[in-house]
Amino acid sequence: MREIPGTRPADLPDLVRAEDRMSFIYLERCAIHRDANAITATDERGTVHIPAASLGALLLGPGTRVTHQAMMLLADGGSTAVWVGERGVRYYAHGRSLARSARLLEAQANAVSNQSSRLRIAREMYAMRFPGEDTSGLTMQQLRGREGARVRSLYREHAEANGIEWKRRQYDAQDFASGDPINQALSAAHTCLYGIVHAVIVALGCAPGLGFVHTGHVRSFVYDVADLYKADITIPIAFEIAARGSEDIGAETRRAVRDAVHGGSILSRCAKDIRNLLLPSEPEEADYGDVLQLWDGGDRSVVAGTNYDEDVPW
Structure with a gap:
């Protein structure tokens, strides 16, 4: 099977936990791109590198231009991009996170x-x-x-x-x-x-x-x-x-x-x-990794990705 083009997303254990990251960075009037595993912000003064995996939220203010590669890196790293207004006082939209469990x-x-x-x-x-x-x-x-x-x-x-x-x-x-x-x-x-x-x-x-x-x-x-x-x-x-x-x-x-x-x-x-x-009864280090099941009625669930044709009477 042909591989999907682009950079492979990081494995969940390799990512910095949300609570251990930098809180946020506000950017305005600059071009935002990607250099390896860092987000770059460039204006007339030069370029700044921001480690994507350690970033919680990137607040994008007026005058920002962001590339597809930069958004891919933020998404793969579980960071959130938030588009905001002048001085960051209005919210317009946000990007997706890496959350894999519901x-x-x-x-x-x-x-x-x-x-x-x-x-x-x-x-x-x-x-x-x-x-x-x-x-x-x-x-x-x-x-x-x-x-x-x-x-x-x-x-x-x-x-x-x-x-x-x-x-x-x-x-x-x-x-x-x-x-x-x-x-x-x-x-x-x-x-x-x-x-x-x-x-x-x-x-x-x-x-x-x-x-x-x-x-x-x-x-x-x-x-x-x-x-x-x-x-x-x-x-x-x-x-x-x-x-x-x-x-x-x-x-x-x-x-x-x-x-x-x-x-x-x-x-x-x-x-x-x-x-x-x-979830007050769950331990702080509970596993929130990939889980995909099928609802089976009531409080029951069954494994997804399985053909249940032979198990169900017609």
């Missing part, structure tokens, strides 16, 4: 389709934001109320600590520059976090659109998971950057988020949290 996806779909399990996971997500508080008996309305009060308190606390006048969270997704400096910084910081979380979700084989708290959007689960880390990462960074009076809030905020999450185990933390929420 175990987490099926667990997510089952949980979100049942009201009791959906409420249980939503409560667990809120409990992760309210350390030491019992959320087991709270309704969604009560949980939202507590979260709203918590976020308002966080905003006031960081505003006072950084000497910033805080009014309210207000932004226009169509016009980044229309917001005041702190709202611009919050938007830029949150977008970086969404890119990181989106990369982990897709890499694990989950569905970004099947949320437990958020609903109706293609990134509902991304927003669910990202909300777990805003108080620790993006909100403090945004207020610190806004207090400096930077001329380019978006760029400086992205760099600050990148520096904060680099080596800070956010990818590992995110992957672990998702697994614990969806």
